[in-house]
Amino acid sequence: MALALRLLRHRHLLRLLPRATMLSTSAPPPDRRDLLRIERILHNPGAAAQTAQPQEHQRATAAARLRNLLHRTGGLTDAESTSLLCRLRAPISHHRLGRLLExxxxxxxxxAEIKAALASDPEGLLSMDPGEPSRLLEFLRDIRxxxxxxxxxxxxxxxxxxxxxxxxxxxxxxxxxxxxxxxRVLAAEPRVMLYSIEDVERKVEFLVSTMGFEVRWLxxxxxxxxxxLDNWIIPRHNVVEHLKSVGGLGDPVEMKHYVRFSRRRFYNMFVxxxxECERIFGGLVREKEEMVRRRHPTGFWKLFTPAKHEKTQEEVMNMKLLVGSLR
Incomplete structure (x- = not known):
């Protein structure tokens, strides 16, 4: 009886082992650890479930700790915490997330401020590394x-x-x-944070792909x-591209010409x-300047000129007599 049981067990183990395909000439020897693992499963079918139970218990404990931290930090309820954790698309380590919430x-x-930040962009906040929020908060408070x-x-x-x-x-x-x-770019130009992320990405894409500059110039x-971008950079770029096509540029145009030249200075130098570049630049600037100089309509100054009266001989004699009487 014992011999028959051993033979059945041996045949069952052979069925569980991977079989060699028809193309292979010799099958690799089975790993001894796999044989022992299969034998343990055969002797005690509940062993696999028992090994999985501690992992599930650890996950449940970590999730409960995260919900407690979310409640203590941002005032989130258990339902809000569960919904927030389920909405995260990228996998996040429970340990790192716990350190971040602490x-x-x-x-x-x-x-209320933490809850509002979690509601607006939870993935952006919870994807930070521990220590990063403190450094960025200090950076924003010291920005000039x-x-x-x-x-x-x-x-x-x-x-x-x-x-x-x-x-x-x-x-x-x-x-x-x-x-x-x-x-450093954000510290020098904080207005970047007022524009949407799509607008910033569009500017960087235009700088690199269309204008041909490297991103390090930022x-x-x-x-x-x-x-x-639409009112400042693109008109200047169009003017420069037109001048390149007609051979009107002697020296190469640098980044400072696009950014640090005022509108009048760029106009006087390139337009x-x-x-023909005036319409490319954005209208007839010369006519606009002449309209600015003419603050009053033609002939309006004549209304403030005192009226001229003709002097007769009689009026001249009367004035002489009056002046002579005062002596």
């Missing part, structure tokens, strides 16, 4: 710019501004800039991301000598 809890931010610009950047809260800054840093990093250089000329 860091947010220690930043002295209000729960006009008061109106800084108020607009921080209008929706410092944490949402942190997420917006991080989005733009990652965009510039994906296009070839290092993260420190991307932070470190030296960060104003490119702060000006209006005024070529009348």
């Amino acid at each position: 860091e947010l809890a220690g930043l002295r931010l209000t729960g 710019c006009r008061k109106a610009v800084k108020e607009q950047v921080l209008a929706h809260g410092a944490l949402r501004a942190t997420v917006a800054a991080r989005r733009r840093v990652e965009l510039l990093h994906a296009r070839g800039l290092t993260r420190p250089d991307a932070l 470190v030296q000329y960060p104003e490119f991301l702060g000006v209006n 005024k000598p070529y009348p």
